[in-house]
Amino acid sequence: MTLVPLGKKGDNARRAFLPVTREDMKARGWEELDILIVTGDAYVDHAAFGPILIARFLEGRGYKVGVVAQPSWQSPEDIARMGKPRLFVGISAGNLDSMLNKLTAQKKVRGKDQYSPAGALDMRPNRSSIVYANLARQAFPGTPIVLGGIEASLRRIAHYDYWSDQVRRSILLDAKADLLVFGMGERPAWEIAKRLDAGEHVSKLTDIRGTAHPKKNRRAWEPLLADASKYTTDGKLLVLPSYDDVRTDKQAFAKMSRAFQYETNPHNGRPLLQVHGDEAVYMNQPALPLSEEEMDALYDLPFTRRPHPTYSDVIPAFETVKHSIVTMRGCFGGCTFCSITEHEGRVIQSRSENSVLREVRALRRMDGFSGVITDVGGPTANMYKMACKDEKTESACRRLSCVHPGICENLVTDHDPLISLLKSVRKEPGIKKVFVASGVRYDLAERSPEFVRELAQHHTGGQLSVAPEHSQDEVLAKMKKPGIQSYERFAQAFCQASDEAGKEQYLVPYFITGHPGSTLSDTVELALYLKRNGMRPRQVQDFIPTPMAVATTMYYTGIDPLSMEPVYSAKELREKRMMKALIFYWDAEHHDLAREALMKLGRRDLIGRTPNCLVPPESAKDRLMAADRAHRAGTLGTPAGRPRRDRSPRR
Numbered sequence: 001m002t003l004v005p006l007g008k009k010g011d012n013a014r015r016a017f018l019p020v021t022r023e024d025m026k027a028r029g030w031e032e033l034d035i036l037i038v039t040g041d042a043y044v045d046h047a048a049f050g051p052i053l054i055a056r057f058l059e060g061r062g063y064k065v066g067v068v069a070q071p072s073w074q075s076p077e078d079i080a081r082m083g084k085p086r087l088f089v090g091i092s093a094g095n096l097d098s099m100l101n102k103l104t105a106q107k108k109v110r111g112k113d114q115y116s117p118a119g120a121l122d123m124r125p126n127r128s129s130i131v132y133a134n135l136a137r138q139a140f141p142g143t144p145i146v147l148g149g150i151e152a153s154l155r156r157i158a159h160y161d162y163w164s165d166q167v168r169r170s171i172l173l174d175a176k177a178d179l180l181v182f183g184m185g186e187r188p189a190w191e192i193a194k195r196l197d198a199g200e201h202v203s204k205l206t207d208i209r210g211t212a213h214p215k216k217n218r219r220a221w222e223p224l225l226a227d228a229s230k231y232t233t234d235g236k237l238l239v240l241p242s243y244d245d246v247r248t249d250k251q252a253f254a255k256m257s258r259a260f261q262y263e264t265n266p267h268n269g270r271p272l273l274q275v276h277g278d279e280a281v282y283m284n285q286p287a288l289p290l291s292e293e294e295m296d297a298l299y300d301l302p303f304t305r306r307p308h309p310t311y312s313d314v315i316p317a318f319e320t321v322k323h324s325i326v327t328m329r330g331c332f333g334g335c336t337f338c339s340i341t342e343h344e345g346r347v348i349q350s351r352s353e354n355s356v357l358r359e360v361r362a363l364r365r366m367d368g369f370s371g372v373i374t375d376v377g378g379p380t381a382n383m384y385k386m387a388c389k390d391e392k393t394e395s396a397c398r399r400l401s402c403v404h405p406g407i408c409e410n411l412v413t414d415h416d417p418l419i420s421l422l423k424s425v426r427k428e429p430g431i432k433k434v435f436v437a438s439g440v441r442y443d444l445a446e447r448s449p450e451f452v453r454e455l456a457q458h459h460t461g462g463q464l465s466v467a468p469e470h471s472q473d474e475v476l477a478k479m480k481k482p483g484i485q486s487y488e489r490f491a492q493a494f495c496q497a498s499d500e501a502g503k504e505q506y507l508v509p510y511f512i513t514g515h516p517g518s519t520l521s522d523t524v525e526l527a528l529y530l531k532r533n534g535m536r537p538r539q540v541q542d543f544i545p546t547p548m549a550v551a552t553t554m555y556y557t558g559i560d561p562l563s564m565e566p567v568y569s570a571k572e573l574r575e576k577r578m579m580k581a582l583i584f585y586w587d588a589e590h591h592d593l594a595r596e597a598l599m600k601l602g603r604r605d606l607i608g609r610t611p612n613c614l615v616p617p618e619s620a621k622d623r624l625m626a627a628d629r630a631h632r633a634g635t636l637g638t639p640a641g642r643p644r645r646d647r648s649p650r651r
């Protein structure tokens with residue numbers, strides 16, 4: 001971050017932000033910080049930026065907190081610019097894993113870093129958590145280093161790293177940090193601060209929920225094995241297969257992945273231990289979810305809702321969220337390609353209607369707000385205030401998903417709180433339009449015709465994005481997604497509701513290619529389904545094996561960890577490209593590859609000009625175009641004139 005000196009007006013503007021320089025500290029009368037937060041994202045003072053949310057939360061508990069955003073990583077000077085903090089340095093790579101942020105599914109550099117000014121790509125190092133931790137150790141010897149954020153959270157045990165094609169150690173050990181906060185960090189970060197402030201040494205902080213700590217030698221972890229079990233549900237501690245085992249044995253990796261999944265319920269999950277050579281990582285139980293009052297208090301913190309005034313360039317991710325409102329966190333879906341459940345937890349934590357309305361009024365006071373709220377939602381908008389029927393049942397539950405296979409009979413799927421919230425937001429003075437742009441879980445939505453009507457009538461801007469992901473039952477089962485019939489019922493209800501509202505509106509369905517369990521033949525069936533139903537997707541996501549997702553275990557090991565059965569994954573780039581080409585059956589640019597796929601499968605019956613065919617036969621013009629494309633690809637790189645179809649990565 002370039003720190004531009006500001007005039008008097010600018011000085012006033014930056015006083016509303018947490019200090020980023022010594023001068024800012026002096027302006028507040030601070031000699032030293034209690035806590036320094038280092039983040040790989042630009043400093044945007046908005047609750048959607050996780051490290052800043054934690055910084056504001058700790059400030060709200062009375063600590064002097066400073067922020068160093070996107071420091072130079074050539075030397076420790078930039079991180080050290082505000083001096084040594086009294087309690088600890090909190091380090092986060094930012095809102096995304098730094099490797100996922102930088103590279104696509106094809107391991108190519110993305111066009112933009114959404115969380116950097118002007119989308120600049122050179123604002124953070126690869127594996128930022130490790131690099132920043134090294135810098136902090138050099139800058140502040142002896143000061144506790146606490147990792148947090150999604151990169152640390154999802155790399156807390158041995159994990160498969162797609163970008164290096166390796167099984168890596170826990171990031172806690174690679175970063176040589178003192179503690180790692182996983183999941184949502186408010187409770188653990190506050191307890192760490194309180195106990196360090198009370199004079200406890202960081203090495204004694206071994207029992208805080210939502211944290212992991214290193215055991216640095218055998219003496220520290222071997223005695224724990226007496227009270228541990230390997231893969232059974234008895235014992236107070238679960239010992240995962242060791243790093244050495246999972247690095248060399250894919251069965252062991254799959255067992256680790258499975259065992260880990262069953263310990264993520266904060267009410268009955270056990271602490272975990274994983275040995276890495278002579279060292280080990282000890283993970284306490286997940287932090288307890290926040291109550292509604294605690295969620296409200298979080299969103300009442302004094303966010304300015306602006307990027308730090310020293311930035312002159314637009315920060316793309318801020319543009320996406322600046323007029324949106326988060327109503328909830330967590331997800332009980334447990335889709336295997338997504339890690340939201342592992343990171344945010346399966347218990348939905350929602351804000352009260354009043355809290356959301358206070359934020360609507362804050363939005364109204366923002367410069368440039370035109371009365372349009374671009375999103376009211378969260379990971380899944382219509383999980384707002386949904387919960388298990390009672391706490392006792394939820395506390396005892398060991399299911400991995402409340403909605404797969406089939407919606408659990410104990411899940412209360414009432415949409416009334418969300419309908420009431422949306423009505424109240426619409427009624428606020430100065431509000432012209434309220435969109436729901438977050439994901440909508442259609443198997444839940446189809447249970448509430450009133451919600452679908454409200455969505456169609458008031459909260460859709462002509463197009464509603466939904467994610468059926470595939471059409472084939474076997475593939476959807478591997479994803480832990482509902483059957484395509486559920487999507488079809490929702491689509492019918494949505495179209496009918498749109499007609500009744502007198503609106504021409506469309507569903508934009510998203511699909512994933514290359515997900516484990518999905519073969520080239522499955523993709524042909526998906527393409528045929530799309531053609532039969534007149535669907536021409538313009539965006540398709542290539543499956544990306546992200547750290548700790550169940551589908552990543554399938555991809556790496558070839559084993560479904562939940563059933564321990566073999567599972568196929570496409571790994572060759574050409575096969576993945578053929579899958580994508582089949583989905584774009586309607587686009588002449590993809591016909592050559594789609595034809596190649598069909599011939600490979602012996603499906604010449606699908607090449608032709610009849611309505612049942614997917615692609616036309618090759619023509620002389622096609623041959624010329626293919627030769628031209630090959631020439632261009634060889635000499636000029638990617639054929640020009642086509643817009644990029646990259647889609648932002650899923651969390």
Ligand code: SF4
Nearest residue numbers: 388397402408410411
């Ligand atoms: S009992 Fe059903 S609704 Fe309750 S937590 Fe378990 S899966 Fe979810």
